Amino acid sequence: MRTRFPVPNLHVFTFHVSLLLCLLVTAALPVAASSSPPADSPPYGPDLRERICAPDPTYNLKEGEILVPVFVYHFVGRETLERNGHSVSRFNVTAADFEAQLALLQALGYHPVTVGEIAAALDGKATLPERPVALTFDDGWREQYDVAFPILQRYGMRATFFISTSFVGYPRFMTWEELAEMRDAGMEIASHGRKHINLADADDPDAWREIARSRETLEEKLGVSAVSFAYPFGGYRRGLPAMLERAGYQIAVGLGSSPVVRPGGRYYLRRIEVRGQDTLTAFLNRLPWRGMGTPLCVPEPRERIREEQ
Numbered sequence: 001m002r003t004r005f006p007v008p009n010l011h012v013f014t015f016h017v018s019l020l021l022c023l024l025v026t027a028a029l030p031v032a033a034s035s036s037p038p039a040d041s042p043p044y045g046p047d048l049r050e051r052i053c054a055p056d057p058t059y060n061l062k063e064g065e066i067l068v069p070v071f072v073y074h075f076v077g078r079e080t081l082e083r084n085g086h087s088v089s090r091f092n093v094t095a096a097d098f099e100a101q102l103a104l105l106q107a108l109g110y111h112p113v114t115v116g117e118i119a120a121a122l123d124g125k126a127t128l129p130e131r132p133v134a135l136t137f138d139d140g141w142r143e144q145y146d147v148a149f150p151i152l153q154r155y156g157m158r159a160t161f162f163i164s165t166s167f168v169g170y171p172r173f174m175t176w177e178e179l180a181e182m183r184d185a186g187m188e189i190a191s192h193g194r195k196h197i198n199l200a201d202a203d204d205p206d207a208w209r210e211i212a213r214s215r216e217t218l219e220e221k222l223g224v225s226a227v228s229f230a231y232p233f234g235g236y237r238r239g240l241p242a243m244l245e246r247a248g249y250q251i252a253v254g255l256g257s258s259p260v261v262r263p264g265g266r267y268y269l270r271r272i273e274v275r276g277q278d279t280l281t282a283f284l285n286r287l288p289w290r291g292m293g294t295p296l297c298v299p300e301p302r303e304r305i306r307e308e309q
């Protein structure tokens, strides 16, 4: 039976065959401290301050567009993909790096929202908080419960977990009980299809089964009416948005590099991949808002005196 399930490396490799060209710069600066940063010290080294306090990138938003970076993670803290505390896989972010990323988001004043909340905002039914960010996790790997979930809770942050419903309960994957616990903690549990097939290659009846039955299963097992869907392998073709809408989904996510959410793109939100070897600087470079205007970037005392004179 286990051979029916994707071998992690093969799975993620295939997943990213169709992946975007990631144009963002990965600077060669070291990753920040590996332990949980105390609240009274900044969650980064002095080398990052200059970049944190650089001006924000500019985006020329058109009417109805929302600025909200949506990140995607696969494995967090998978020990077999780490050596000497560092990730050896693009698809595995170490627990320490993940925590440093959350600490940075918190220090920069970001407010995590779920993908479902982005749908509500696009419909004008909800207003997103200042500096929204969405953290998403794919496939239902068990480290997401064991490692990522406790760290998210420690930072009071919510996230969206896209689950391939046929994998639930199998070795290496989360169980329904664990998913229920995350649901109760405010996490969004959403659909990643049933068997993780590429819907770009599936005929309509197969695609419909993946889309509709996975939603029914989430309803049946968790009492969740899923509004969000993630395309397995990022696979997309015409006709899928109409099926998703008919099945009851309000939004869907794929892959990309832009933090701009367009109303017309609600059935293919672009998600930015967080890679295992990314430095904290690389993560920072993907954020639309930096530290200007936050307590992190108050002028040095001497600069303040000069300004006041």
Ligand SMILES: [Zn+2]
Pocket (backbone or CB within 6 Å): 015, 138, 139, 192, 196, 232, 233
């Ligand atoms: Zn997947």
